[in-house]
Amino acid sequence: MSSTIAPAPQKLRTRKKITAGSVAKNVSALLIAAVFIFPVYWMFSSSLKPQHEIMTKDPVFFFEPTFENYTTATGVDLFWTYVRNSLTVTVCAVLLALLIALAASFALARIRFKGRKGILLVVMMAQMAPWEVMVIAMYMISRDNDMLNSIPMLTAIYFVMVLPFTIWTLRGFIAAVPVELEEAAQIDGCTRGQAFRKVIFPLLAPGLMSTSIFGFITAWNEFAMILMLNKERESQTLTVWLTQFQTAFGNDWGATMAASTLFALPVLIVFIFVQRKAVGGMTAGAVKG
C-alpha cells in the first residue's frame, strides 16, 4: 500500500545531481558520525595498544594490536568475583521481574477490575522513581536489617528498579495479542491458565526478550546504589570495579580501557539488536496501511 507508492518520489530525489547542498549534508553527516563514534572507537583502540604506544604525547593511530591490557585487567584481584556478582544480581533481578510482571501485566491488560487505572498510574510513576536520590534512606534501611554488603538485598533493589518498566512494556505486548486467540483456545477446552501458557506466552517471546534486555542494561549499569550499600570488595560489582580501576592502577590507561571494553561489550552487542524496537515503537501506532 503506502510502501509501494513511497519509492517513487524518493527515486526522484536521489536522481538529482550533486549540489552544494547535498555535499554539505553528507559531509556534516560524516563529521557527526565521527564525533559520536569516536569515544567508543578510542576505547577499543586504546585497549589494544601496547603500553608505550599509549603513553605518547601525540596519539598513535596505527599500531600492532596486543591483548596484554586485557590480561592485566582480568588479572586483577577478585575480577571473577565482580563478574559473578554482576551476573548474579542482574540475571536474578531481571528473571524475578519478568515473573512478577507477567502476572501483573496479564491482569492489567486483560481483565477489567476496580482500581486498574490507579494501579497503572502507580506503575507509571514508579518508573520514574528517583533511585539516585534515595540512596541515603536505602542505606539506613539496609543497615538496620543487617543487609549491607548483601547480594540478595542488591538483587531485590534492582528487581524493583526494573519491575515497573517491565510491567508497563509487557502489558503493551499482551494487549497486542488478539483476545480472540485466547478465546478460541478456551472454547477448544483450555483453561484460562492453559490458554495463557499455550497461546499468549509463545507469542510474547520477542516481547519478553527485548523487555528483559532493557532490564538487564539498567541493572548492569547501576552505580549509585551499589556504591552506597556494598562497600566490601567481595560484594561489589563490575561498575564499582571499573570506576575504581584507574585510581588503583595509577595511570594504566590501556588496562583501564580494556576493562571498560569488557564491561561495555555485552551491552553494546545486545543493544544493537533491540534498538530498532526502541525507536520503532513510537511510530508504530501512526503507520497507516
Next chain:
Amino acid sequence: MTVDSQGTANAAPQDAPGRAAGKSQTPPPAPSGSKEVLQPSRGRRSLPSGLLPYLLVAPALLSMAVLLLYPLIRNVILSFQELNRKEFITRETVWTGFDNYTELLGDSEFWTVVVRSVVFTAVNVFLIMVIGAGIGLLLDRLGKKMRLLLSLALVFAWAMPIVASVTVFRWLFDEQFGVVNWLMRTLGFSGYEQHNWFETGFSTLVICLILLVWGSVPFVALNMYAGLTTIGTELYEAAKMDGASGWRTFWAVVFPNLKPFFMITTFLEIIWIFKAFTQVYAMNLGGPDRASETLPVFAYIEGVGQFHYGVAAAISVLTILMLVALMSFYFRLILKQEDEL
C-alpha cells in the same frame, strides 16, 4: 537510560540511569479499549473471578511498597532527625523537627548547588534538544547508506554503559596523554601542553555536559527521525509549492506535527539530567573542592563524606520534591497521549 536509554518518549518513560535510561521501549500499540475482555467465568476455575486480578498484581504492588514506597517514607522521616557521626554510630534516634531544612535553606552553599544544578540542566537540555532535533532532520534528508552509517554511530553512543563512558571521557581529557589536549594543540590553540581539564569545577562540569549531551542526543535524534517519517511527504510538497523556506517549513509543518514529541522528550531529558548522579560523581567525585556537585551528588557527599545523614536526607527530599513538580507536567502530557489508559 543508560538504558537509563529509553523508550520512546511517548509511552515508556524509563529510569534507565541517565541515558541508559534512554533505553526503553514502547510496546506495540494496544488494541483499543473496546477489546478489553469482560471475562465471564467460563468452565471450572477454582478462584472466584473477582479475586484473580488482585492476586495477580499483589506481588508486584507488594514489592514496590516495600522497596520503593517505604524507602521514600523513610527518607522523609530521616530528614527530621539529627544523624551525624555520633548518632550514626550509637544508633540513637534524635528528632530535630525542621532543623535540617532551616539549616539548608539558610545555607548559601545549598543555594549555590541548586542554582548550579538548574543552570547545568537547562544548558544540557537545550543543547540536547537542539542538536538532537538537528541530527534528526539531517537523518531524514540523507541517502540510505549515509543514514545507516550515522544511525549506527548514534546507536553506539546511546548504548555505551554510563560508567564505561565516564571512564573513556576521563581518558580523552587526560592531562598528559589525552587526545583532546592533542587535538587542541593540533588546531593551533596554545596552553594545551598539559592542560588539566579537571582543575576547576566549571571545567569539570563542562566535560560532564559534553558527556551527557553525547549520550542523550542519540535518543532524541533517532526518535525525532522516526517521528519525521510519520509526516506525509504531501505536507512538505505543499509547503515547498507555497514557497516556504526550510526554516519556515520546520516551524509550520514539522514542529506542530511533532509538538507532543518535543514536549515529552524535553521533560524526560530535564528529569534525567537533573537527577544524573553517575556521570557527575564518577567524573571527578564532585571535586575539585566540591565545586562540581549537583544536587544528587551534594546529597551523597553530605551524607557519606561529611557524616550528615539527616541533612543529606533533607537534600534528597527537596530534590525529590523538585523532581515531582517536573514529573507532574510530564505525566499530564503522557496521560493526554494515553487515552487508552
